[in-house]
Amino acid sequence: MFTLHNIHDGEVVHQKSLLLIGRYNSPRDRDGHVQVQTANEAGRQTFPAHSWPMCDGWFKCLAILSPGKNIIQLRVAGGGDSVRVCVDYVPLLDIPPLHLVVMLAADSPGLMDCPPCKPSPAHSNLHAAVAKLRMAACMWQALTAEEMRAAGLGRRTFRLEEHWSADSLSRSFSPDPDSLMSCMRSTIKVHVVRSDKTAAQIRDRDIAQQYDGARDKNALHGIFLDAMKRYGPPFEDLTRPIVAGLIFDSHYDKASNLITGHAALGSHNPTGISLGMCGSHVAYAWPRFIEEVPDCLLDTTPPGDTVGNDCNACPTNWEACTVGLTAFIHEVGHAFSAPHTSGIMGGGCSRDFPKNFLSTVAYSRVLNRRDDVPITIHTDHMCRWALQDLLRFVGLPHFRHPSDPEKNSASAVVTVEGHGDSLRLVINCKAGIAEVNLNGTVLNKTSIPNPAKQVLVRINELSRFSRNSPLQLQVLSMNGKHAEYPVWSMLSRMAQIQIPGTDIHLRRKSVGRPIGEDGDWPWAVLLNKRDQRGNLAQAYKIDLRVGWRLDGAEVYFEDRTKIPCGRRGPGGNDPDMGGHMTRKLLISRKAEITKVLVSRVDQNDLCGLRMFLSNGKAMGALNKHYSHAVETLVPDEGQIIVGFYGTTSQHSRCNEFGIITAPRNIQLPDWLYDMPELQNNPKDGSGSRLRPNDGPRRYDLDIAEDQDGGYDCHLDVEESD
Structure with missing residues (x-):
């Protein structure tokens, strides 16, 4: 009665957090909940059970895996039908991870901004910040792997650094170290670094990104880098770490209506530390553990005026949650070398973030409407990685699989061949051609698993474009390189040019x-x-x-x-x-x-x-x-x-x-x-x-x-x- 659309039994994966998409095909309980249970080969439960909403039978849910074979059972909540799938989780420990870091001020008060509707300090202390960043990284990891799979690039994503410590990914973990559900296990490591700057210095409006009169809007990025370098390994130029960093001491100054201690910034440094960072001013709305993910993405409670309404896009808790998590993954994308493209790296897609994890959505107070549901595996939305970004990531060591061939760095080369009706643009790339566009319209999308190395664009395909307007040929190579070529100028390179309307x-x-x-x-x-x-x-x-x-x-x-x-x-x-x-x-x-x-x-x-x-x-x-x-x-x-x-x-x-x-x-x-x-x-x-x-x-x-x-x-x- 269950159909899984993005996973098959016996599949080998290399990620701790896995996104499952499927449908319950029974006429009953189609808008109920699906429960996720995970066990090992011996039948021992390895992660506490948790539930996710269904909409017209469609569901999306996360599963947290343990190394080895994972028996994932999906069951209609309250009993009834179920399905099992075996997934073999093989961590790739020889590739560099994404590091997670929380930065505190030298005299940090130890509390993040938090509205009355969220209990404090449960959502505002340092323990909460660590748990929320850990859960956010799991969501980003699963989202990226699913985007890679859907694009035909294999289920690949970044690894998250782990260590033996108290886990926070489930509210059901027991503090008893002898319990089968003990919180002591290999979990995602979150480094806590201390800056030499005081909270007042970090909250100085002269370095606040959203203050028009700021003297240095990039200063917080340098402060964060300095704090990590003083912390020491693994934050050394030699190891070239890539970091997702949370500024703990961000604060909304109600008197001046300004969010201070926050800067959404990201940069890639191929010879040093790459950092994508964000403030904690909306972290109150983020989930601390997996059981909170659906609630946080559907919570229409207004946070009130004691916290900042970032970009005037946070009138509800779920919108505050997605504004923060989307801005953060955008900056992490920069740290992974992605430029501004579209989708996640284009900005403005936060309202679609929940569509990656749920089959239903909440009412948007920003748009004054609710998007159509259910959200299926076929639903298109904006909160995705662009193909150009995914191909760029594939070339990084953080995303490599053991079976990957050596990366080909060749660029596409475009030439003009033929005469008259046989005239054509010939695109060659030894690395393979992923996509060809004319003024942004996809003309040719080759098979990603078996990309073409040559694509022809014939003259009759250009007849619908006016020669009085620029025409750009855009070529995306399988190594992530994106090149643009002016078509009319290239055609003018022919040995002969006929003047239209004449001989x-x-x-x-x-x-x-x-x-x-x-x-x-x-x-x-x-x-x-x-x-x-x-x-x-x-x-x-x-x-x-x-x-x-x-x-x-x-x-x-x-x-x-x-x-x-x-x-x-x-x-x-x-x-x-x-x-x-x-x-x-x-x-x-x-x-x-x-x-x-x-x-x-x-x-x-x-x-x-x-x-x-x-x-x-x-x-x-x-x-x-x-x-x-x-x-x-x-x-x-x-x-x-x-x-x-x-x-x-x-x-x-x-x-x-x-x-x-x-x-x-x-x-x-x-x-x-x-x-x-x-x-x-x-x-x-x-x-x-x-x-x-x-x-x-x-x-x-x-x-x-x-x-x-x-x-x-x-x-x-x-x-x-």
Whole structure:
């Protein structure tokens, strides 16, 4: 009569806390409770029985496991039907754990904030703080393992450090050491560290994260790190521990309506201590032991005005509980190296936290409604780890399984292949491809257990997107690396570009490495551009920027703007280009660029640039002392150079430089200058800003140019074809 949806009999797991999801299929007692009992192979009970609510037969519940075989029996409360499943718990003691730490002030009063509706000190003393952090970690561990399983990555999660001590995970543990349910057992360790700062210093509003006038909102993170370092092992840089830290002495100052001694902060330090921390100001609402989990996630009691209403999202105890636990796991995610993505790492998902552990939900005073129930294994919600985060975690030693292969750190590489209707984007990644998106819409989701190493995106799949709007190809690799590629710019790297609505084709040729790595900036700059009045402005000068390597170029236009052949900055504030051998080349109206020389050290490393005009002028430096080869870019017969294109690395070094050519003596259509793949616009959509007194007056432009005289070039190279 019971169906378990996320576990099978005989399964081997590596976690102490296990989330079970299933359904009771009887027409009776479908909104009752399911009782969880755990025993070993000999039939001896290893953890006290506890109950969880059902909704329309659906249930979710936690089981706390002991090393070895665990016989988990689920029974309808009050007797009746039951089901048994055997789960083999094998702890992985050779992987690093997540450490749990409570930090006290030097003179801590020993009590956390607690409203009258919660008995104090049972919910506010140090023992309660330790128990609540221990239970929270069990919930996070089970949630993460289930998310991994559902994503096809295997049931994996972080290990929690354990030691022999009095356990608090059940209210039914006996203080008698000879009892079968003795509290003395191997339990999750919570370190208690003492800061050298007083409670008043920790509660100083000048370091309170939620105080707008705070002088240092990150100070509490440093205070916590210092306290752990003074505590000593295991909190040493050499061991690179990852820590979930609770600030015990957080306090709500009712007079100023400010939560002090609290900062939700997390950071990953690959060479030292990684810490995700949170204040204890809503810990009164957290469960102390497993029997309290359902009650705490369903408690609609208002906490009152003696405690802080964090983010105005805590009008009930259950909402205060989830605000705290979700913010905390978010910061622990940062400690595990996850950036801001979506779901848990996107924020704003606290109201969905209970949906990971219960099949029913409480009424939300924040939203003034109750979400639909039951919550099943198929119910979608926001409080989840993003696939990108899960894949990132898989690569950490804390999540590794003994059978895992060696991690492949390869990045995805995207190239353009084919012509016409057979044109396609080819995505290759030796680590495997997890997901491909176009502007956030999933285009291709490969099998996670058997990921593809190559994915094709055909030109007809792009027809639903407007070429007048940016289109980003997002590739998530199996090693957690996430890269974005500008589709229209990449397609502009084709040897020929057809101008829409015409039979005219622009041609392209370049030297160097085209875009292919995350962080590359593709660009294109035509020698005519549209000004702010909608008229065409012509290029009149080019600044060739050459240093020890090729930095790029800057094209000056008659509307008194300039556009870099390189990276753009927001609001038209472009980063300064280097180049101690910079040279400015003036282009008269009757002159045209006839030839471009590009020197390179190797295929991916360009080091010089020189241009030639039809009036005999030449300008630029080729770095002859460093270059191994000089390549010549000239238009094909019947063509004329109308612009440049290339790729600049995230370190602002030009990796590719090329020419764009058009048929000579043919009027190019006006809309050519609006094609995004032929422009170099900042990501925020702004363009180059006009200088004061702007206008199309060529006589008022800066027409100064540099002297050349064959600068840094051999004569035979200059005259080559």
